[in-house]
Amino acid sequence: MASSIRVRATSNGETTEVQALIQHPMDSGFVKDAKGEIIPPHFIQQLTFEHDGKPIFLANWGGGVSKDPYVKFAFKGGKKGDDLKISWVDNKGATDSTTAKIQ
Amino acid sequence: MSITTNEFAETRRMVLKGAGVAALIGLGVVSFDARPALAAANDAYPKEAFKQKNEADAIKLLYGKTAEPSDKVKMDAPEIAENGAVVPISATTTLSDVTxxxxxxxxxxxxxxxSYRIPDGTLPSVSNRIKMAKTSNVIVIVEAGGKLYSATKEVKVTVGGCGG
Incomplete structure (x- = not known):
């Protein structure tokens, strides 16, 4: 199965800019479906980025983050060809992870 | 307590926590399940903070202190969001020692x-996309050198989308 995570990490020699797009419904638990029934909460709670065995970015999310969430940040020290490990866990305990190369 | 709702009980508990937490820690009699001061320091998901309706309660639970407005916290947000389900917001700061x-x-x-944890070596700048139910203040809190700094901006929402 294709990963739910798409990552682009580009280094300019000094800093590495990371952009991630994740496929996830991010249901807040406050929205009703067409039948008027509440759609139960289903959202990513934690998203972590690791480089060289160290966490470089940690997101704690609630149901207020948009569907198919996007996040962008930058860190110092990454080199072209380095691995970046990304993983998430949602409120139902589902997880996914992927590894991306810095370009 | 039997005639109050759970909601009220919870709010009251938060208020008590906020007011008394510093003193209680000093006395070593803290017995709550949620520990505001520690919540941001480790990687545990701040579950209770994500249940609060009120931003002040959420900030208190997350950090155990309050923020002061600072022009060193910059927020980039639209004046008007046509679609409340997807509002792009980014924040950056010139403050140092951002955690x-x-x-x-x-x-x-x-x-x-x-809430994003910024380890040493990661730049204090984040972009994301959030949901807004209606026109509201958006608040960015930056934790730097153990203190909290904030920026606030009103974003007008023409079509609400809390959940999209």
Whole structure:
């Protein structure tokens, strides 16, 4: 199965800019479906980025983050060809992870 | 307590926690399940903070202190969001020793949207996309050198989308 995570990490020699797009419904638990029934909460709670065995970015999310969430940040020290490990866990305990190369 | 709702009980508990937490820690009699001061320091998901309707309660639970407005916290947000389901917001700061950046929306059913931990070596700048139920203040909190700094901006929402 294709990963739910798409990552682009580009280094300019000094800093590495990371952009991630994740496929996830991010249901807040406050929205009703067409039948008027509440759609139960289903959202990513934690998203972590690791480089060289160290966490470089940690997101704690609630149901207020948009569907198919996007996040962008930058860190110092990454080199072209380095691995970046990304993983998430949602409120139902589902997880996914992927590894991306810095370009 | 039997005639009050759970909601009220919870709010009251938060208020008590906020007021007494410093003193209680000093006395070593803290017995709550949620420990505000520690919540941001480790990697545990701040579950209770993500249940609060009010941004002040969420900030208190997350950090155990309050923020002061600072022009060193910059927020990039639209004046008007046509689609409340997807509102692009980014935050950056010139403050040093930043350890976390948090986004809140006052008028959402749950005020806390996202809280990012910024380890040493990661730049204090984050972009994300959030949901807004209606026109509201968006608040960015930057934790730097153990203190909290904030920026607030009103974003007008023409079509609400808390959940999209």
């Amino acid at each position: 976390s950046i948090t986004f809140l929306v006052s008028e959402n059913p749950i005020a806390l949207i996202a």
